[in-house]
Amino acid sequence: EAGVAQSPRYKIIEKRQSVAFWCNPISGHATLYWYQQILGQGPKLLIQFQNNGVVDDSQLPKDRFSAERLKGVDSTLKIQPAKLEDSAVYLCASSLEDTQYFGPGTRLTVL
Amino acid sequence: GESVGLHLPTLSVQEGDNSIINCAYSNSASDYFIWYKQESGKGPQFIIDIRSNMDKRQGQRVTVLLNKTVKHLSLQIAATQPGDSAVYFCAENLLGGNKLTFGTGTQLKVEL
Numbered sequence: 001e002a003g004v005a006q007s008p009r010y011k012i013i014e015k016r017q018s019v020a021f022w023c024n025p026i027s028g029h030a031t032l033y034w035y036q037q038i039l040g041q042g043p044k045l046l047i048q049f050q051n052n053g054v055v056d057d058s059q060l061p062k063d064r065f066s067a068e069r070l071k072g073v074d075s076t077l078k079i080q081p082a083k084l085e086d087s088a089v090y091l092c093a094s095s096l097e098d099t100q101y102f103g104p105g106t107r108l109t110v111l
Numbered sequence: 112g113e114s115v116g117l118h119l120p121t122l123s124v125q126e127g128d129n130s131i132i133n134c135a136y137s138n139s140a141s142d143y144f145i146w147y148k149q150e151s152g153k154g155p156q157f158i159i160d161i162r163s164n165m166d167k168r169q170g171q172r173v174t175v176l177l178n179k180t181v182k183h184l185s186l187q188i189a190a191t192q193p194g195d196s197a198v199y200f201c202a203e204n205l206l207g208g209n210k211l212t213f214g215t216g217t218q219l220k221v222e223l
Binding site: 048093098104 | 143145147152153154155156157160200202204209210211212213214215216
C-alpha cells in the first residue's frame with residue numbers, strides 16, 4: 001500500500017514570497033491533516049479535513065496560511081507571504097479511523 | 112536505560128539492552144495514545160497505540176504501558192538495535208476527535 005505522498009521535499013524561499021505544498025493521502029483515507037513541525041519540537045496541527053470539509057483550523061494562521069482539499073483527495077497548503085518563523089517541516093497525514101499515517105514532509109527554509 | 116518524561120530529551124542505551132521511554136500526558140479526558148518514531152529527514156512512523164480502557168499492549172519488540180491515575184505513558188523497546196535510533200514522540204488524542212497533541216519527543220541513541 002502506498003503511503004502519504006508530499007512534494008516538494010525541500011523548498012527555500014525569501015521572506016514575503018509565497019509557497020505551496022502538495023499532499024496525496026493514502027487511498028481511501030477520508031481524513032487529512034496538515035502539521036507544522038519546528039526543529040526540536042513535536043508536530044503541531046494546522047488544519048484537519050474530513051473529505052473536502054474543514055473539521056478544525058483553529059491553529060491555522062489564517063492571515064497568511066490557507067489550505068484546500070477541493071475534491072476530497074489531494075490537498076494543498078499555501079503560505080503567503082512567508083515569514084522567517086515559518087521555517088519548519090510541513091507534514092501531511094491521513095487516517096481512515098484513529099491512527100494517523102504521515103508523509104515524509106516538506107522542509108521549508110525562509111531566508 | 113530510562114528517561115523520565117519529556118524533560119530528558121536524550122536517552123543513550125547499549126545495543127541489546129532494553130529501552131524505556133516515558134511520557135507524561137496532559138489531559139485526563141484523552142482516550143487514545145500513540146507512539147511514533149521519527150528518523151532524521153522522515154515523517155513520524157506509527158509504532159504502537161493504546162486506548163484508555165487498556166493498561167498494556169504489546170507489539171513486536173515494543174510494549175506500551177498506560178497509567179491513567181498519574182497520566183503516564185511508557186514505551187519499552189526490547190533488545191534495542193541500532194535501527195531503533197530516532198526521536199520518539201507520544202501523542203494523545205483529545206476528546207475522541209482525531210486531534211492529536213504531540214509531546215516534545217525523546218532522542219534515543221543506541222551505542223554499539
